[in-house]
Amino acid sequence: MESRQFRLKRLKTQIKLFFPLVLLLIAVFLIVLGQVNPPLLQKIRGTAARTAAPVVSVLSAPVRWLEEAVAGGRFFLMTYTENKRLRAENESLQNWRNIALHMGTEYRELKSLLNYIPPKKSVAYTARILADNGGRFNRSVMIQGGLSAGIRPGFVAMSSRGLVGRVVESGQYYSRLMLLTDYLSRLPVTVGEDRTLCMLTGDNSDEPQLTSLPEEHHIAVGDVVMTSGHVGLYPAGLGVGVVSRIDNGEIRIALFENNPNLTFVRLVDFGLSDVLLSDSDWAEK
Amino acid sequence: MPTSVPFFDRVKQSIPFLLCLLLILLGQTPHTFLLSVPFIFVFIFYFAIFNAALLNGFACFALGILTDLIMQTPFGLNTFLFVLLFFTANLNRLFLSALSFDKLWQVFALMMLPLFLVHFFLFTLCAATVISPAFLIGHYLILILAYPLVIQLCGRLDNWIGDQS
Numbered sequence: 052m053e054s055r056q057f058r059l060k061r062l063k064t065q066i067k068l069f070f071p072l073v074l075l076l077i078a079v080f081l082i083v084l085g086q087v088n089p090p091l092l093q094k095i096r097g098t099a100a101r102t103a104a105p106v107v108s109v110l111s112a113p114v115r116w117l118e119e120a121v122a123g124g125r126f127f128l129m130t131y132t133e134n135k136r137l138r139a140e141n142e143s144l145q146n147w148r149n150i151a152l153h154m155g156t157e158y159r160e161l162k163s164l165l166n167y168i169p170p171k172k173s174v175a176y177t178a179r180i181l182a183d184n185g186g187r188f189n190r191s192v193m194i195q196g197g198l199s200a201g202i203r204p205g206f207v208a209m210s211s212r213g214l215v216g217r218v219v220e221s222g223q224y225y226s227r228l229m230l231l232t233d234y235l236s237r238l239p240v241t242v243g244e245d246r247t248l249c250m251l252t253g254d255n256s257d258e259p260q261l262t263s264l265p266e267e268h269h270i271a272v273g274d275v276v277m278t279s280g281h282v283g284l285y286p287a288g289l290g291v292g293v294v295s296r297i298d299n300g301e302i303r304i305a306l307f308e309n310n311p312n313l314t315f316v317r318l319v320d321f322g323l324s325d326v327l328l329s330d331s332d333w334a335e336k
Numbered sequence: 337m338p339t340s341v342p343f344f345d346r347v348k349q350s351i352p353f354l355l356c357l358l359l360i361l362l363g364q365t366p367h368t369f370l371l372s373v374p375f376i377f378v379f380i381f382y383f384a385i386f387n388a389a390l391l392n393g394f395a396c397f398a399l400g401i402l403t404d405l406i407m408q409t410p411f412g413l414n415t416f417l418f419v420l421l422f423f424t425a426n427l428n429r430l431f432l433s434a435l436s437f438d439k440l441w442q443v444f445a446l447m448m449l450p451l452f453l454v455h456f457f458l459f460t461l462c463a464a465t466v467i468s469p470a471f472l473i474g475h476y477l478i479l480i481l482a483y484p485l486v487i488q489l490c491g492r493l494d495n496w497i498g499d500q501s
Contacts, residue, residue, distance in 0.1 A: 071423035074397050078416035081401070085411025086462060092411060099405035103361060110358075111365035182364040183372070189408050193364075227408075234465035255467050 100182075101222035104193045107182035118312070174320045176202060180313060181225065190233035190255055194316065197222045205284070206318040213290040213307025214278065215316050228316065231291070231306060232259055239281035240291055243274035251276065251291060251304060258295055258303040270294060276304050286321045348497050352383055352391045353399070355493070360403050373478045375486050376403075377451070380418055381444055382490035384425035385432045390497065396422040410462035417455055421447070437484075445480045452476050 084092065126133075182193035196202045198221050208215040208228050216236065220227040229236055236253035242261065247270055250263040261270070274294045280287025295305035356376050363372045376399065383391035400415030407414070424447065425432060432443060452472055460466055 071393060071419070071427070074393055074419045075416065075423070078397070078400065078412050078419050081404075081412025081415055082410065082458070082462065083412075085404075085413075088411075096405055096408060096411075099402070100408060103364065103406045106361055107364045110362055114365055191408060234463050234467075254465050 097220050097222060097227070100193060100220075100227060101197075101225045104181050104195075104225040107193070108195070111181070115314075118314075173322070174201075176200065176206075176318045176320075177315055178202070178226075178318055179315055180228075190230040190236075190253065191216075191219070192228050192230065194218075194226050194228050194318075195224070196318075197224045197226050199223050201320075202226050202318055203320075206320050207285055207289070208316040208318055209289070210308040210310070210313060210316060212310075213292065214285070215308050215313070217284065218318060232257060232309075238285060238291070239279040240276050241279045241287075242268075242270050242276050242294065245269060246279075248279055248281070257309055258305055261294075261302040261304065264302070270297070270302060272297060349390055351497060352379060352490075352493065353395050355379065356391070356395075356399050357402065360399070360406060364406060370478065373475050373482070375479065375482065376418075377421060377448065377479065378444070378483055378486040379490055380421050381425050381447070382487055383494070384422045385429045385440075386491075387494050387498075388426055388429075390494065391422075393419060393422055393426070410459060413455070413458055413462060416458070417451060420454070421451060441480075441483055441487075444483055448476060448479060 176196060178194040178196045180192045181195050194202075194208075202218060203221050204218050204226075206218040206226075208217060214231060216228050216230040216233070218226045219229045231238060231251065231253055232255060233253045234255045236251075236259070238251040239248065240251045240261070241248055247265065247268045249261045249265070249268075251259050252262045253259045261276075264270070272294050276291040276293065278285040278287055278289040278291060290307050292304040292306040292309075294302060296303045356379050359376050359379070363374070365371055380391065380396055380399075384396075396418040397415055400412075400418040403409070403414040403418075404411050432440060435443065452475075456467065456469070456472055
């Protein structure tokens with residue numbers, strides 16, 4: 052009896068001794084498992100993020116109020132200068148309006164001459180950013196609105212300035228948006244007037260870089276970057292940013308929309324969600 | 337009501353865990369760089385040394401998994417770091433608990449340095465991308481500077497739970 056108790060005690064001591072090592076080994080196993088990324092894990096991750104979203108929304112309310120109050124105060128202080136600037140801008144826009152009207156008429160006439168087939172009409176939604184999923188290492192955000200509101204993976208997120216990212220995951224009431232700066236983001240783009248085709252690659256920095264460049268190109272600082280429409284995840288011709296710097300062949304892009312305090316995004320369905328369907332989904336269709 | 341006492345005790349004892357969970361969720365609030373600093377490391381460090389009964393290895397493991405799931409970081413990354421910090425501090429608790437406040441602060445700063453480096457390298461390995469070191473350095477400095485405040489909170493919480501129990 053004594054020896055059994057003694058053995059049990061010894062076993063307990065041994066377990067206690069190896070317990071930290073076991074937990075660390077499990078954690079290492081989880082890291083490896085995370086790299087394999089089985090579908091079940093993806094599902095669990097999605098559910099966890101969606102479950103946390105309403106809680107984060109409540110927690111972020113005071114921050115939101117504070118931001119709104121500060122923005123309100125700033126707006127009040129800036130009213131006079133802003134008014135002056137807007138008047139000047141309005142005058143210049145009137146000129147542009149006349150040019151646009153003239154070009155619009157010309158465009159319609161040319162279109163009717165060419166028998167042009169217009170693209171499918173896009174549907175847009177506006178969604179509030181609830182949570183910053185990225186934290187330290189990712190650049191993705193949780194937004195209000197999911198499948199129940201008609202928001203599906205593949206929707207393109209934009210702001211008034213330009214492209215923001217795209218919806219990669221949708222739950223019933225919340226969706227996850229991958230920003231262009233995320234390290235997993237890859238966007239086929241064209242650069243400059245000669246439309247050099249390359250890839251905009253996110254690396255979690257504020258300025259993503261251009262990769263997959265042709266051996267000879269004439270990209271220069273200030274060139275405009277636009278979506279190319281290749282792969283089909285984004286339609287062609289959406290404004291992305293401008294070339295901000297070129298260091299030792301590394302080309303960095305200043306995004307048109309790079310506001311870290313973005314509160315709302317416009318989600319546009321260009322009818323490209325089908326591109327994301329899996330083989331089984333296609334078979335079902 | 338004899339059965340209700342252990343229940344409330346258990347609730348009180350789970351406050352550090354719940355607070356850590358709240359910190360993880362607060363880190364998710366948009367536009368708040370300060371809240372995304374991993375203050376949870378100070379909590380784990382404190383309780384690993386002074387009262388592991390309130391935040392044990394399993395709790396740290398669970399917190400790590402929850403962090404990875406909610407923050408969408410490479411799975412197992414935070415789990416590994418939390419458990420590593422907990423057991424490093426816990427196995428040296430006799431030595432660490434005898435240190436003065438400023439010495440302990442220095443030890444924490446020193447311990448965080450390799451931990452942040454491991455975080456950086458593991459993330460680079462898992463995600464195949466290099467994250468901005470400036471961001472990490474910013475987090476590290478804020479974490480070290482905020483240490484006295486957070487450790488005070490942990491101490492008071494520990495005392496309060498002890499008094500109540």
